[in-house]
Amino acid sequence: MILVPSTLLWAAPLVFTALGGIFSERSGVVNIGLEGLMVIGAFTAIVFNLTTYDTFGSATPWIALLVAMAAGAFFSLFHAVASITFRADHTVSGVAINLLATGLTLFLVKLIYDKGETGIISKGFSKVDIPVLKDIPVIGKIFFQDTYWTSFLAILVAIIVWYVVFKTPFGLRLRSVGEHPMAADTMGINVTKMRYLGVLLSGALGGLGGGVYAQSITSNFSHSTISGQGFMALAAMIFGKWHPLGALGAAIFFGFAQSISIIGSSLPFLKEIPSVYLLIAPYVLTILALTGFIGRADAPKAVGTHYIKGSR
Amino acid sequence: MSKRLRSILTPVIAVLLGILVGTIIMIVSGYDPIAAFTALWNGAFGDIYYIGEVVRQFTPYILAGLAVAFAFRVGLFNIGVEGQFLVGWLAAVWVGVAFDLPRVIHLPLAILAAIVAGALWAFIPGLLKARFRVHEVIVTIMMNYVALHLSNYIIRNVISHKGDNTGPIHKSATLRSEWLESLTDYSRLHWGIILAILSCFVMWFLLERTTRGFELRSVGFNQHAAHYAGMNVNKNIILSMLISGAFAGLAGAMEGLGTFEYAAVKGGFSGVGFDGIAVALLGGNTALGVFFSAILFGVLKVGALNMPLEAGVPNELVDIIIALIVFFVASSYIIRVFLDRISKKEVK
Numbered sequence: 001m002i003l004v005p006s007t008l009l010w011a012a013p014l015v016f017t018a019l020g021g022i023f024s025e026r027s028g029v030v031n032i033g034l035e036g037l038m039v040i041g042a043f044t045a046i047v048f049n050l051t052t053y054d055t056f057g058s059a060t061p062w063i064a065l066l067v068a069m070a071a072g073a074f075f076s077l078f079h080a081v082a083s084i085t086f087r088a089d090h091t092v093s094g095v096a097i098n099l100l101a102t103g104l105t106l107f108l109v110k111l112i113y114d115k116g117e118t119g120i121i122s123k124g125f126s127k128v129d130i131p132v133l134k135d136i137p138v139i140g141k142i143f144f145q146d147t148y149w150t151s152f153l154a155i156l157v158a159i160i161v162w163y164v165v166f167k168t169p170f171g172l173r174l175r176s177v178g179e180h181p182m183a184a185d186t187m188g189i190n191v192t193k194m195r196y197l198g199v200l201l202s203g204a205l206g207g208l209g210g211g212v213y214a215q216s217i218t219s220n221f222s223h224s225t226i227s228g229q230g231f232m233a234l235a236a237m238i239f240g241k242w243h244p245l246g247a248l249g250a251a252i253f254f255g256f257a258q259s260i261s262i263i264g265s266s267l268p269f270l271k272e273i274p275s276v277y278l279l280i281a282p283y284v285l286t287i288l289a290l291t292g293f294i295g296r297a298d299a300p301k302a303v304g305t306h307y308i309k310g311s312r
Numbered sequence: 313m314s315k316r317l318r319s320i321l322t323p324v325i326a327v328l329l330g331i332l333v334g335t336i337i338m339i340v341s342g343y344d345p346i347a348a349f350t351a352l353w354n355g356a357f358g359d360i361y362y363i364g365e366v367v368r369q370f371t372p373y374i375l376a377g378l379a380v381a382f383a384f385r386v387g388l389f390n391i392g393v394e395g396q397f398l399v400g401w402l403a404a405v406w407v408g409v410a411f412d413l414p415r416v417i418h419l420p421l422a423i424l425a426a427i428v429a430g431a432l433w434a435f436i437p438g439l440l441k442a443r444f445r446v447h448e449v450i451v452t453i454m455m456n457y458v459a460l461h462l463s464n465y466i467i468r469n470v471i472s473h474k475g476d477n478t479g480p481i482h483k484s485a486t487l488r489s490e491w492l493e494s495l496t497d498y499s500r501l502h503w504g505i506i507l508a509i510l511s512c513f514v515m516w517f518l519l520e521r522t523t524r525g526f527e528l529r530s531v532g533f534n535q536h537a538a539h540y541a542g543m544n545v546n547k548n549i550i551l552s553m554l555i556s557g558a559f560a561g562l563a564g565a566m567e568g569l570g571t572f573e574y575a576a577v578k579g580g581f582s583g584v585g586f587d588g589i590a591v592a593l594l595g596g597n598t599a600l601g602v603f604f605s606a607i608l609f610g611v612l613k614v615g616a617l618n619m620p621l622e623a624g625v626p627n628e629l630v631d632i633i634i635a636l637i638v639f640f641v642a643s644s645y646i647i648r649v650f651l652d653r654i655s656k657k658e659v660k
Contacts, residue, residue, distance in 0.1 A: 032391075032453065078639070088642035091389055091449055095589050096639040103631030110626035111341050227580045231453055238450060276465035283454035290446045299447070 003256075004142050005127070006263055008151035011255025013038070013213035015154035017233035018240065018247040019161045020205030025242060026165060027198025028178035028302045030090035033079050033097030034206050035230025037072045041210025043105040044071035046221040047112065049121045060123055065211045072207020073200045075101065080199040084192060087306045098230075106223055117222030125150050125216040150212045157205075158248035165244060174198055178300035181307035191307045209233065232258075235286040241297045254282040322647050323594050323601075326640035327608070334633040338625065347623040352630070355618025356611045362618075364496025367505055368571060370610025372397070374508040375563035376588025377595060377602035378515050379430075379556045383448075384597045385519060386552035387532040392437060392452025393560040394585025395459030396430040398578075400564025402463040403429035405575040406471060408481025408568065418484040423507070423565050430561015431554045433459060438553025442546035448553070456581065464577045476577040487570035502570035509603070511559060516599035518555070528552055560585065587613075590638045609634065 017034050024031035045061075045068040053060045078100070082093040109118060130144040130152070165171040176184040177194040185191050210226060218225045236254055240246030261278035289297045338345040356366050376393050383390035390396075404426035411418060437451040471478045487502040495501070519525040530538040531548045539545050563584060568575055591609055595601030616630035640647070 030449075032449070082639060082643050085646075086643035087645040088639075089389075091391070092589070092593060092638065092642040095391070095586065096635050096642060099586065099590070099635035099638060100632060103628045103635050107337075107341075107626050107628040107632060110628065224579055228457060231457065234450070235454060274465070274469075276461055279461040280458045283457045287440070287446075287451050287454050290450060291440055291444050 002146070002263065003259070005145075005147040005151070006259040007252060007256040008154075009148055009216060009255070010258040011252045012148070012150045012154040012216070013209040013229055014233045014236050014251035014254055015158055015209075015248055016212060017206045017209030017230060018236040018251050019158060019244055020202035020209065021234055021237040022161065022165065022202075022242055022244055022247060023174070023198045023205065024202035025198075025237065025303050026178045026300055027174050027195045028181060028300060028305065028307070029080070029083055029195055029199050030094065030304045031079065031199065031202050032091055032094035032231075032234060033076070033101075034202070034234050035226065035228070036094075036098040036101030037076055037203050037206030038210030038213065038230045038233070039098075039101040039105055039226045040075045041068040041072045041207030042214035042218075042225050043108070043210075043221050044068045044207065045211030046118050046121060046214050046225075047108075049123070049215060050118060053122055058123060061121075061125055061215045064215065065208055068207040068211030069204040070207070072205070072210065073203040076199050076203025076206070079203075080196050084195050084199070084306075087308075090304050102223070105221070109221060118220050120220050121215065124219050125212070148216060150216055154212075154251075155248065158244050162244035175300070177307075178302055181302050181305075185307070185309065195307075206230070206233075232282055235282050238297050238299075239282075239286045239289045241289075242300060257281045318648065318651055319596060321651060322644045323596065323605070323641060325647050325651075326594065326637050326644065329640045330633045330637035333636050334629060337632060338629065343625045344623065348619050348625040348629065351619045351622035351625070352612070352615035354615075354622065356615035358618075359497065360495075361497035361499045362614060364492075364499025364501035366607075366610050366614045367496075368500050368502065369614045370606045371502075371504045371508045371570070372563040372566040372584050373587060373591050373606035373609055374603055375511055375559050375566065376584050377591030377606050378511055378599065379559035379563065380588045380592035381595065381597040381599075381602050382515055382519075382559060383552055383556040384592060385532050386528045386548060387535065388438075388441070388549065388552060388556075389449050390434065390437075390452055390553065390556050390560075391449055391589070392434060392455045392585070393556075393563075393588045394581050394583075395452065395456035396433045396557045396560035397564040397567075397582070397585045397588075398456075398459045398463050399433045400426035400430040400561025401568040402466060402564070402575050403561070404485075404565040404568040405478050405481055405573075406466075408485035408573075409471065409478055411485075412482060413484060415484040418482065419487070419569070422481070422485045422569055423562065426561045426565035426568065427558045428561070430564060431558040434553040434557025434560065435550065438550040438557075441553070442549045456585070460578060460581065463575070467575055467577050471575075478575045481569065481573050485569060486573055487566070488573070500571050502566075504566040504570045507562065508566070511562065512599040512603050515559075515602075519599075524551075560588075563588070587634070590634055593638060593641045 017038055021031055021034050045064040048064040048067045049060050056063055079093050079097050082088040083090045125148050127146045133144040134140045173189045173194055177191050181191045214225055232254055236250040237247050239250035257278045261275045335345045356362055379393045380390055404422045407422040407425040437448045440446040440451055441448045467478055487504050489503055492501045527543045528548050531545050535545050591605045594605035612630045616627035619625045619627050
């Protein structure tokens with residue numbers, strides 16, 4: 001019964017990061033820099049965890065997540081300034097963010113540790129049995145034993161994001177800025193401010209995703225710690241049709257594909273499937289979803305455009 | 313300030329700003345920037361061997377840059393150059409190991425295989441864009457990962473038996489030449505550079521001197537106007553992706569038939585395709601611009617390898633500088649505003 005916890009373990013970082021992508025894209029800013037934001041989050045979390053474990057003890061991974069969020073939000077400012085204020089092409093700026101994040105973190109790792117990767121953290125997120133719930137017959141054994149707190153945090157955050165985006169005035173403003181910025185501006189919504197907030201939130205959640213990934217799966221930081229998870233989160237966001245709960249579902253599905261490509265050989269009925277199909281499944285499905293074969297996925301109307309006050 | 317001068321000045325300022333910020337980062341981290349840049353210079357030009365390596369490095373950069381630039385000119389952003397590059401690499405090596413032919417047939421056949429593979433890989437996003445209006449950026453990103461996993465699978469299960477490497481290509485398919493190698497103190501310099509320079513001419517001629525090129529550029533400037541003028545927008549979109557992918561596939565052949573002479577299972581991307589984006593942007597998406605910016609990035613990348621040895625500075629610093637250059641080129645709006653201010657003051 002390792003399948004459910006393992007799926008959720010791989011899905012959690014994707015969920016956080018995809019939710020970040022939703023904030024950014026719903027506000028009208030394309031963010032393919034999610035990968036870079038995860039790299040920053042992973043790096044920050046690992047370095048913070050390694051240096052302060054003696055001070056904070058077993059609370060370290062959780063505090064490291066907060067720091068990773070702050071670092072991700074700060075780093076996403078580059079993207080915000082370039083693509084909102086300097087009117088850079090959003091995609092190009094995102095590419096720059098990805099290049100900068102990998103370069104900068106590896107540079108810093110060599111500067112701090114004088115080698116290409118960090119050491120292994122002594123306290124990451126480890127398997128737990130969720131109290132009380134684990135005793136529920138059948139369900140408890142499948143869902144709540146040998147699992148991770150971060151998995152449930154991811155689901156909770158997805159529900160919160162859904163509430164924020166669709167049930168609060170803030171969410172309405174955010175979406176209106178991404179659909180029709182001029183109309184939003186006419187109604188007195190500050191387009192620039194909303195877009196900055198969207199990008200900053202995506203930075204924080206991307207950093208969180210990276211921090212969770214590094215502290216629950218890899219346990220150290222090197223050049224290969226984050227290798228495509230950010231783009232997979234982007235895929236989850238699109239496959240989930242820019243909807244928080246859709247992205248949650250997509251991320252869990254991609255997490256499932258990732259985890260069986262790794263543990264699949266130990267499950268008899270999955271041994272026959274070559275792992276390549278599982279590896280490419282998330283990407284192929286996303287292309288199919290965009291094409292309209294699996295219910296058409298349409299981006300927010302004004303995504304990728306600049307809003308220049310007074311122009312028509 | 314004339315438009316032409318400004319279009320040259322903007323990338324130059326972006327490069328200078330990138331180097332400036334890189335220098336500041338070094339000073340803050342306690343490294344000696346002068347020693348670092350000296351090491352970079354020596355690592356790129358200090359020895360004939362290094363010059364050979366620089367040329368070897370910028371050969372695929374030119375082609376990857378052309379691939380990105382060509383699509384850009386038609387209004388498409390091909391982030392999938394990395395994937396097209398990987399399938400091109402694999403196709404070239406596959407032909408290189410599978411057949412035994414005289415060199416005059418084998419080498420062109422391997423190169424052609426790479427071009428076709430790259431073009432086909434780019435055809436899919438082109439078709440989806442033309443037929444279903446699916447944004448090419450997302451599709452090409454996804455296709456990159458499909459290419460990575462698929463080529464790993466083929467190397468492991470089809471070409472080799474559970475190995476992580478195809479083994480070397482036959483000598484009849486190589487782009488390498490003993491003469492070029494001996495000329496540069498046995499660097500990995502190969503004939504590919506000729507193909508890369510030829511490709512620059514092809515791109516320039518195709519876009520600037522043919523009717524088809526005029527149509528392609530028209531679609532890039534304004535799809536609706538092009539459509540109204542009776543041009544087939546969808547056909548031009550697909551064609552531009554095919555040509556873009558062909559350049560990317562050829563870039564893969566440079567690595568598969570020249571630099572490495574094999575293909576291996578990869579844990580992640582080679583980065584050539586993404587560097588191609590930087591090359592194209594800095595080169596203003598023109599053939600000549602791509603040529604020069606590819607040289608710059610080739611020098612930076614190869615020279616960087618000497619920085620840890622001679623100055624103790626991590627070579628990732630160059631990656632930071634390249635990222636910053638992309639960032640500043642992308643933000644050229646603000647540089648233009650700044651330049652306009654200066655030139656207005658001069659007039660007063």
